[in-house]
Amino acid sequence: MNQVNTLTSSAGLWPVDPAQPVAVIGGGPAGLMAAEGLSARGHAVTLFEAMPTIGRKFLLAGKSGLNITHAEDYARFRTRFGVAGASLAPALDAFPPQAVRDWADALGIETFVGTSDRVFPLGLKASPLLRAWRARLEASGVRIRTRHRMVGLDRSGLHLATPEGDLLLRPPAVLLALGGASWPRLGSDAGWMSSLAALGVALSPFRPANCGFDVAWSPHFLERFAGAPLKGITATSAAGCLSGECVVSRHGIEGSLVYAHASACRDALEAEGQAELVFDLAPGRSLERLTADLARQSAKASFSTRLRKGAGLEGVKAALLREVTPEAASLSPEGLASRIKHLPVPLLRPRPIAEAISSAGGVRWEGLDERMMVRSVPGLFVAGEMVDWEAPTGGYLLTACLAMGRHAGLGLADWLEEHAPHGSAKPE
Numbered sequence: 001m002n003q004v005n006t007l008t009s010s011a012g013l014w015p016v017d018p019a020q021p022v023a024v025i026g027g028g029p030a031g032l033m034a035a036e037g038l039s040a041r042g043h044a045v046t047l048f049e050a051m052p053t054i055g056r057k058f059l060l061a062g063k064s065g066l067n068i069t070h071a072e073d074y075a076r077f078r079t080r081f082g083v084a085g086a087s088l089a090p091a092l093d094a095f096p097p098q099a100v101r102d103w104a105d106a107l108g109i110e111t112f113v114g115t116s117d118r119v120f121p122l123g124l125k126a127s128p129l130l131r132a133w134r135a136r137l138e139a140s141g142v143r144i145r146t147r148h149r150m151v152g153l154d155r156s157g158l159h160l161a162t163p164e165g166d167l168l169l170r171p172p173a174v175l176l177a178l179g180g181a182s183w184p185r186l187g188s189d190a191g192w193m194s195s196l197a198a199l200g201v202a203l204s205p206f207r208p209a210n211c212g213f214d215v216a217w218s219p220h221f222l223e224r225f226a227g228a229p230l231k232g233i234t235a236t237s238a239a240g241c242l243s244g245e246c247v248v249s250r251h252g253i254e255g256s257l258v259y260a261h262a263s264a265c266r267d268a269l270e271a272e273g274q275a276e277l278v279f280d281l282a283p284g285r286s287l288e289r290l291t292a293d294l295a296r297q298s299a300k301a302s303f304s305t306r307l308r309k310g311a312g313l314e315g316v317k318a319a320l321l322r323e324v325t326p327e328a329a330s331l332s333p334e335g336l337a338s339r340i341k342h343l344p345v346p347l348l349r350p351r352p353i354a355e356a357i358s359s360a361g362g363v364r365w366e367g368l369d370e371r372m373m374v375r376s377v378p379g380l381f382v383a384g385e386m387v388d389w390e391a392p393t394g395g396y397l398l399t400a401c402l403a404m405g406r407h408a409g410l411g412l413a414d415w416l417e418e419h420a421p422h423g424s425a426k427p428e
Contacts, residue, residue, distance in 0.1 A: 014157040014170045021046045021143070022412065023158060023171040025150045027054030028187075029398060030384025030405030031177030032133060037409030038175075039140040043416060047142055048160060049187075050149035055130045056186040057179070061398070065124040068104060069097040070395035071117040080396045082263065084389035087365040088400055091372075091407035100399050107132040118395055150178070153195040153380075173379040173412055177405060180359035180385035181206035188385065190362075200376050202367040207270075208356035209390040210397075211262050212254025213277075214348040221323045226250045228316040233257070236278040239264035243283060248316060251351060253277070259357065260392050266350050276344040281317050287341050294333035303329040311340055320345075358397055360390040371411025372404065379415065383408035 024035045027049030035047045047054075061067070070077060074096050081088050095103075101111045101119060109129045110122040121129055138144065148167070152159035158174060160167040179188030190206055197203055217226075231245040239261045246255030261277060268275035282290055294310040307313040310333075313321065321328050325339050353359055363382050367375055372387075374380045383404040391397050 014155060016172050017170045018172060020169060020171040022173050022175070022416070023048060023169060024175045024177065024409075025158075026177035026179065026384070027051070027144065027146070028177060028179055028384060029055070029058055029401040030408075031175070032137065033402050033405030034175050034177060034381075034383055034409030034412070035142045036133075036137060036140070037406050038413050039137065039142050041410065041413040041417075043413055045142045047137075047144045048148040048150065049144065049146045051187045052146055054134065054144060054146065055126070057183055057188065058130060058398075059126050060183070060186060061126065063126075065120050066126040066129070067118050067120060067393070067395045067398070068111060068129075069100040069119045069399045071097060071113045071119050074098075077396070080394075081389060081391050081400065084365065088389060088404070090370065091403040092400065095399075095403035095406050097395070097399055100402060103402075104129060107136065116394070150176075150192065150195075153192075154198065173381070173416055175381040175383065175408055175412055176386060177382070177384045177408075178386050180362055181353050182208065182356040182359045182385075184354055188359075190386075192386065193362075196363065196374075199374075199380075201374055202364040204361040204364055204388045206353060206359045206361035207266060208350045208353040209263055209266075209360045210259040210357035210393055211266070211353070211355065212249060212258055212351040213252045213262075213265060214351065215252035215345060216348060217248070217252070218323060221248075221319060222250060225316045225319055229255075230257075230279075230316060230320070232283070233317075234280040234283045235261055236280070237261040237264045237275070238268065241280075248320075252348070253345065254351070256393060262350070263360065263390055265347055269347065269349060275347045277347065279320070279343045279345060281313060281321065281340050281343060282311055285311075287337055290337040290340060291334045294337055297333075311337075313340065357393060358385060358390060360388065362386045362388045364388050371414060372408035373411060373415060378419075381408045381412045381415075 021044035022038055024031050024045055024047040027047055031047060035045045038045045077097060078085060078089065078092060104111050107129060109132065111119050112122055114120050147163050149161045151161045158169040178192045181190040182188060193203055225248050228248050229245055234241055234243045235257050242257060242260050244257035246253055246257040265275040290311060297306040297310045307318050321340060321343060324343055324345055328336060328339060331339060363386055365388060369375055372381050372383055384401045391400055
């Protein structure tokens with residue numbers, strides 16, 4: 001007998017109503033892609049989203065130009081996911097960056113490769129893609145219900161709070177794509193963790209990723225330079241030496257260059273209680289050349305003049321040097337050059353997770369099978385940022401969310417077809 005009438009687990013869950021469609025919870029990229037895969041395989045799907053509209057974080061990311069994926073060599077692309085890379089590989093291999101571009105093109109959204117091999121929609125906006133995507137999903141039969149928030153998942157069923165009141169569902173399978181813990185005002189508030197913990201699902205605490213850090217700036221430095229960009233520099237941590245730019249904030253430091261080092265600095269703070277970013281304020285000059293250029297400056301000139309003429313430093317760069325090295329004016333040309341090329345900025349702590357672009361933590365990989373089904377709860381699948389992985393900005397996060405949603409959706413379809421082939425088929 002192939003028909004499954006109970007979503008079974010070690011604890012035992014609800015008796016399934018085979019007439020109900022598969023439930024996808026979460027209207028972000030992972031949930032939408034999962035619904036798309038399930039629908040393409042002939043399964044009836046209802047997607048529930050807690051917010052008034054789908055894709056809120058997706059739209060926010062698109063405000064500065066939607067970085068949809070990355071065009072670097074795929075072998076290099078696969079290395080961007082740290083320790084989770086091996087776990088993510090099956091999903092990414094099946095839906096790599098070129099597949100993301102082809103998928104967008106099929107929605108009528110042309111893409112182009114911008115600076116640093118980042119890939120963007122031609123119009124640089126998220127809303128046209130999201131509108132086209134939603135239209136295609138609904139045309140394929142996916143039902144989308146907004147203002148439907150999951151408030152529980154237990155032995156009695158799937159509990160949703162809706163504008164019409166509480167709703168109890170017992171679908172043949174559930175896919176959760178509820179996001180992590182960053183930007184909770186957009187819906188990713190990690191409120192699902194208690195329900196999954198009660199089911200015995202292994203979880204890791206959420207931590208900020210792609211985040212800024214607090215620095216103990218002096219009041220004088222903050223008054224003059226809060227909000228000032230640091231451009232044309234490199235920063236070094238355990239993550240390596242990377243070039244780019246960042247911004248002095250009223251709390252510390254943030255921006256793309258800092259985000260690239262965020263996981264390494266966060267981990268160092270957790271493990272050792274201290275961390276620093278080491279800046280090279282003049283990456284275009286060798287130590288030897290910088291020493292010689294500074295040595296040629298007149299000893300009678302002001303320190304500001306010597307920095308400007310000998311090292312090309314002024315404004316926020318010169319101020320940062322003084323902030324971190326108060327004795328900089330008294331250093332020898334060799335000592336000053338060394339400090340300019342190796343300026344350690346101590347970090348106090350990551351900024352709060354609510355400010356982070358993304359988060360690490362969530363459902364542990366060892367608790368999932370190769371289809372992204374929870375091992376202890378057959379019929380329960382998860383995808384996206386609620387799983388424990390992280391990646392830098394640059395299109396990696398979105399590509400992985402899309403790939404995971406697709407992988408989990410197709411895995412759920414496989415599972416249904418193996419165990420409950422009649423439970424969620426689309427009506428004729």
